Amino acid sequence: MTIDQSFYIGYISKSRGLKGELQLFFEFEEYAALDLDIIFIEIDNKLVPFFVDQIKLHNNSTAYVSFEDVDHIDKAQPLVRKKMYLPLEKMPERDPNDFRYTDLVGYLVIDEVEGELGEITEVQEMPQQFIATIAMEEKEVLFPLNEDLIVGIDQEEEVIVVKLPEGLIAMYLEQ
Template structure:
């Protein structure tokens, strides 16, 4: 299996207990939609399959996993910080009308006060929120994507209207 035939779901954060249990942090948005019979771990640039004997998902984008043949803490420790992948054939299909916050990448941001800021070039996902990154006046302006700041999402025209707090943009451009 090659990385280009897979999609990234998260990484192993730490061991739990002495019997090889591992904690996985999911960067995939909805881990409960994934088929988790086996995963591929990236080890030395190659994808190595691991069969899952038991797992339990938590509600904080983590899960606890037991892999076949990983039955000691020593074996488990060798997998810490390894990235995990699933084959593209197992990637959940989104509904046509399903819109995710990450779909805002590429939208043009208009602030109620400052006017057009530019295109969202990145969206960072943190446990508490999503952060949009927009180049503006030769700087990167970052702001949270939450209901308090979003005025309107115009999907048809690719425009995000926001009302950013006074002074936020000035922090980035130094005016």
């Protein structure tokens, strides 16, 4: 399996104990709905399957897992900080009306004053809000995604119209 045949779910954050148990951190929002019998871990740009022996999910986007054949800290330690994936066919179905800020990646941003700004390349979830990133004049421009700044979203045309604070774009481009 290759990365384009899979979807990213998170990474291994640390080892736990001497028997090879690992702590997982999920960046996939609905991680509790995932089928986690086999987890693919990216090692040297290849996805390697690991069979789950035991897993305990927690409410804070983490889980403790024991993989088959990983029975000692020396086998677990090389897996720390590695990315985890699942096959695309294991992606949970989502209600078509369930639109999220993270779905805005690839949308064209149009500011009411500045005009067309560019495509959203990334959406990050921060503790207080979501932050969108666009590339303008070979620089990254970040702006918050919230109801006060969003004028409208056209899902069919994949366009988001915003009214950004005066001077925000100029601040990034002057650096």
